[in-house]
Amino acid sequence: MPYVMRHAPSGTLLAAVQRNGYQLAYYGLVLWEQCPEEARMAEALAQAAIEQGDAAGRLSDWETLELTEHEAKMANVKLRNDPRRVVSYRDGVLAATDG
Template sequence: MPYAMRHSPTGTLLACVQRNGYKLAYYGLLLWENDPSPAQMSEGLAEAGIEPKDPAGNLADWEPLMLSEHDAKMANVKLRNDPARVVAYRDGVIVASHL
């Protein structure tokens, strides 16, 4: 099962622009196959353009979250490849909204 990063205060899942196997850019959840280490989580925040001075930049506010394959896919569907959208995981439900 994949792991994502969840912002504890808001439930927001970390997403950013990435490259697929064909080198095409897409906007989706940043996922790991195993529980990410603090160093990997810090790199993930940097990759998403979140700096330590940003409101969501405190690494202590982020936690690894194990998702089912279905939930990971649904979160990416709800993002619609649109950086203006965010997804959150609250009470076992994935919700999407615009920034």
């Protein structure tokens, strides 16, 4: 089951522009197969262009969350490959908004 980063105060799941196996850019959740270490989490925030001075920039405000494969796929569907969209996970429910 995949792991994601969740911003504890807001419930927002970390998403960023990434490259697929064909080197095509897409916007989706940052996923790991194993629980990421703190250094990898910091790299992921940088990849998502979240800096320490930003409201969500403190690594201590982020936690790892294990999703089912279905939840991860549904979160990416809700993002619609659109960087303006935000997916949150609260009380076991995925919700998307225009950011």
